Amino acid sequence: MKLIALLIMTFSALGQAQDFSYPELNVVPRATERIKMEVGSEESYAWKSNMPLQIASLLTLTTGAMASSNIKEDKEEDYASEISMLVGAGWLAASVWASMKYRPYRSSYLKMRKMPYKTKREKLLKERMAEEEINTLRSIGKKIRWAGALTTLAASLNLQSSIDSDTDEGKRAETLAGVSAAVSLATLFFPNRWERVADEQEKYKKKIYSPVSIAPALLNTDKGLASGLALAWNF
Numbered sequence: 001m002k003l004i005a006l007l008i009m010t011f012s013a014l015g016q017a018q019d020f021s022y023p024e025l026n027v028v029p030r031a032t033e034r035i036k037m038e039v040g041s042e043e044s045y046a047w048k049s050n051m052p053l054q055i056a057s058l059l060t061l062t063t064g065a066m067a068s069s070n071i072k073e074d075k076e077e078d079y080a081s082e083i084s085m086l087v088g089a090g091w092l093a094a095s096v097w098a099s100m101k102y103r104p105y106r107s108s109y110l111k112m113r114k115m116p117y118k119t120k121r122e123k124l125l126k127e128r129m130a131e132e133e134i135n136t137l138r139s140i141g142k143k144i145r146w147a148g149a150l151t152t153l154a155a156s157l158n159l160q161s162s163i164d165s166d167t168d169e170g171k172r173a174e175t176l177a178g179v180s181a182a183v184s185l186a187t188l189f190f191p192n193r194w195e196r197v198a199d200e201q202e203k204y205k206k207k208i209y210s211p212v213s214i215a216p217a218l219l220n221t222d223k224g225l226a227s228g229l230a231l232a233w234n235f
Helices: 002-019 031-067 073-078 080-101 104-113 120-162 168-189 193-206
Strands: 210-221 224-234
Touching: 031 080, 031 104, 031 120, 031 168, 031 193, 073 120, 080 120, 104 120, 120 168, 120 193
Parallel strands: none
Antiparallel strands: 210 224
């Protein structure tokens, strides 16, 4: 009976401890800490993070301009060169603006800085909000990467099929259009900073292990039952 009572009390205490052990509060760094860290380095990696899209869009724009006077007669009404220049200029302008002005981690940090952070409930709420911000930025970054790659790729391939390669200038434009398409496709394999931060934070969260103290616990010793301290490890 003593052994049964000991097991019941131990597992009951373990269950209660597990209920109050939240991975959001155990992960290192916490989501709020990671956002604060990213605020400090946001300026330095802004241009690097957008560089693949900027290169692809610049090539798409340049190819469209070069090929504007070398379009096949039966393809002139398709406006392939104009579309190529429009797509390239649009993504180039958007990515340059984002590199210069858009600071989402700073905005998230300022928004959450005013939230209370004293009780466990307040800490958990703030950490979950921070995780939502990190995951939202990953989703935005992924959508931008795919949209930018696919639109510049489509514009480059469409332009390449419309170029009259009978002249030397046309041949150069056709070659550049092929290079532009290849670069556009390559950008799919370069996730931006927002995606990497969210993936790293998710990886850290999966590696959590933390000791949870349980007291009191009854230990069966040679002299009988005695109170003690038990530790449970969460993996």
